[in-house]
Every structure is written in C-alpha cells, then in structure tokens.
Amino acid sequence: MEQKRESLKDIEIKSASEDKRELKAKVGVGGKLSGLIFGGVEIKENEISDLLWELELSLLESDVEQDAAHELVEQIKKRLLGQKVSAKNIDNFLNEQIKEILKEMMTTKKIDLLTEIKNKKEKPYKILLLGPNGAGKTTSIGKLTYLLEKNNLKSIWAAGDTFRAAAIDQLEEHAKKLGVRVIKHQYGADPAAVAFDAIKAAEAGGIDVVLMDSAGRQETNKNLMEELRKIERVTKPDLKLYVGEAYAGQGLLDQAKEFDDAIGIDGFILTKIDTDAKGGTTISLLYKLKKPILYIGTGQEYKDFEKFSEEYIINRII
Numbered sequence: 001m002e003q004k005r006e007s008l009k010d011i012e013i014k015s016a017s018e019d020k021r022e023l024k025a026k027v028g029v030g031g032k033l034s035g036l037i038f039g040g041v042e043i044k045e046n047e048i049s050d051l052l053w054e055l056e057l058s059l060l061e062s063d064v065e066q067d068a069a070h071e072l073v074e075q076i077k078k079r080l081l082g083q084k085v086s087a088k089n090i091d092n093f094l095n096e097q098i099k100e101i102l103k104e105m106m107t108t109k110k111i112d113l114l115t116e117i118k119n120k121k122e123k124p125y126k127i128l129l130l131g132p133n134g135a136g137k138t139t140s141i142g143k144l145t146y147l148l149e150k151n152n153l154k155s156i157w158a159a160g161d162t163f164r165a166a167a168i169d170q171l172e173e174h175a176k177k178l179g180v181r182v183i184k185h186q187y188g189a190d191p192a193a194v195a196f197d198a199i200k201a202a203e204a205g206g207i208d209v210v211l212m213d214s215a216g217r218q219e220t221n222k223n224l225m226e227e228l229r230k231i232e233r234v235t236k237p238d239l240k241l242y243v244g245e246a247y248a249g250q251g252l253l254d255q256a257k258e259f260d261d262a263i264g265i266d267g268f269i270l271t272k273i274d275t276d277a278k279g280g281t282t283i284s285l286l287y288k289l290k291k292p293i294l295y296i297g298t299g300q301e302y303k304d305f306e307k308f309s310e311e312y313i314i315n316r317i318i
C-alpha cells in the first residue's frame with residue numbers, strides 16, 4: 001500500500017514548451033516493480049491530487065472557464081480512480097484519458113455548413129453574423145465567401161452595419177476584392193430593410209447564400225439588441241452565427257449567453273486564435289452553451305479560416 005503511494009506520488013505534469021504543457025507521468029522504482037509483478041498500479045485519489053491540480057491550472061492558463069475546468073478535472077478524477085495501469089504505460093494512459101474526456105465534454109450537435117447550404121431546397125441560404133464590436137464579423141463574411149466560392153457557391157452581401165461610420169465602405173472594399181455584389185442603403189438606414197433587399201436580389205439572381213453583416217453591439221445596448229431582433233424577424237435566417245474573439249474567456253461566455261437569450265444563436269465563429277489564444281475558451285463555450293463552433297479564424301487573410309475540430313484545440317493545450 002505504502003509502496004504504491006510512493007510509486008505514484010511523483011506523477012507530474014511537465015512543461016513541454018513555454019506555451020504548451022504535456023502530461024507526463026513518472027513512476028518510481030516501487031511502482032515499476034509492483035507494475036511488473038501485479039500487472040498494474042492502482043490509482044488512488046491522494047496519489048493523483050497534485051497531478052489534477054496541475055491539470056486544472058493548465059486548463060485555466062489556456063482560458064478554460066473556471067467551472068468547466070473544475071468539472072473537467074472532476075470527471076477525469078472519477079475515471080482514473082481505481083484503474084490499474086501498467087507503470088510502463090502510465091504516460092500514454094493519462095494523455096489518452098484526458099484527451100478523450102475533453103473531447104467528450106466538447107461534443108455538441110454539429111453543423112456542416114456546406115452540406116446545409118447544398119441541401120436547402122429553396123435558395124438562398126441566409127446567414128446572419130452578429131456579436132460584439134471588432135470581433136471579426138465583417139472579415140469572417142469575406143472568409144466565408146472565399147470558402148463558398150471554392151465550393152462553387154455564390155454569395156451576395158447585405159451591408160447591415162448602417163450604424164458605424166465607414167462600415168459600408170469597409171464591406172465594399174472586401175466585396176471588390178472577392179468580386180461579390182453588395183446590397184446597401186444609406187448610413188442610418190434600417191438594416192432589416194437592407195437584408196430584406198439582399199434576400200430579394202439573391203432570389204432573383206439564383207444566388208446560393210446571403211451573408212448579412214451587422215453592427216457590433218453590446219448586449220446591454222437595448223436599441224441595438226431590438227434592432228437585431230427586427231433583422232431576425234424580417235429575414236428569418238437559416239443560421240445565426242455569433243462571432244467572438246477566441247481569447248475573450250468568461251466575458252465571451254456571458255455575452256454569448258445574453259445574445260442567445262435575446263435572439264437565439266445557432267453556432268459560433270471564433271476569431272483571432274492566431275493571436276496567442278490557446279483556445280481554452282472553445283472548451284468552456286461548447287461545454288456550457290452546447291452550441292457548435294463552425295469555424296475558427298486563424299489570421300487576417302481570407303484563407304485563414306478553418307473548420308473547427310476538437311482535436312485542433314486539444315492538441316494546442318495538451
């Protein structure tokens with residue numbers, strides 16, 4: 001008994017590099033012996049408490065929200081306790097178990113956008129992008145169009161940010177680069193009317209997808225949230241995507257929840273994962289809100305856009 005405790009007490013997490021930890025188990029001589037003789041080392045709570053604490057810290061460092069990190073570690077603990085592991089395989093065992101549990105906790109209903117668009121009987125497929133200021137909504141519209149073009153799907157844009165000075169010009173600049181038509185009104189016009197016109201234009205032109213830009217807003221701004229509800233009522237989007245910054249942590253969770261309560265979100269685009277975000281926010285977001293992340297933004301160019309996968313994030317953290 002004492003011997004087993006000795007053997008497992010020095011299981012530890014080592015830093016693989018500055019920004020990525022690797023779960024590394026180190027089993028002492030006692031553990032190796034009992035592992036060899038009995039075919040396995042039984043994992044006990046007091047023996048892994050340090051390891052779990054380290055794991056929780058590393059999740060928090062990766063921007064995983066506190067409750068989610070704690071819950072995750074609790075689940076991992078439950079799975080590990082009482083298991084018999086051969087001392088030789090303990091590194092792999094811990095790594096695999098932790099990755100597996102993380103992946104399970106990130107599982108939501110998936111949305112395969114290209115398939116959804118192709119399967120929609122009546123064109124166009126309508127996508128509304130919404131979220132806080134500067135998160136990357138307009139850029140993501142460009143990235144989506146670039147992706148759709150590569151899949152032989154045509155899009156048209158609704159210049160739905162009639163609120164911020166220069167927003168329409170910014171959208172038009174992107175549109176020129178990508179060769180897309182923009183439907184616009186004057187600044188200060190009703191964005192619901194702009195989006196409505198864009199849908200009509202798409203119907204008339206047999207365009208596959210309408211991408212509706214919207215002004216950045218905070219959930220506390222009642223008028224702008226009401227405006228968003230009107231856009232949603234008038235256009236009945238097939239997909240409402242919340243665009244948020246990958247490193248925004250708890251703030252993003254709280255805000256996305258408010259937007260979801262106000263108009264209902266179908267999924268997420270998380271941007272700027274290239275700017276040092278390890279991506280732990282994605283774990284808490286999926287775990288807490290149970291809505292899929294469709295794409296992640298990995299840079300400022302149109303091509304810097306990847307379909308989300310759990311492995312991509314897990315491999316950045318562990």
Ligand SMILES: Nc1nc2c(ncn2[C@@H]2O[C@H](COP(=O)(O)OP(=O)(O)OP(=O)(O)O)[C@@H](O)[C@H]2O)c(=O)[nH]1
Pocket residue numbers: 132133134135136137138139140161164167214215216217243271272273274275296297298299300304
């Ligand atoms: N590094 C990086 N920058 C990004 C990414 N996505 C967007 N950006 C940059 O973020 C800034 C804001 O992007 P916009 O697309 O204008 O954001 P927005 O949500 O439309 O902003 P508002 O219209 O002001 O609410 C721009 O400088 C983009 O180039 C990304 O994935 N990575």
Ligand SMILES: [Mg+2]
Pocket residue numbers: 137138139161167213214216
């Ligand atoms: Mg914008």
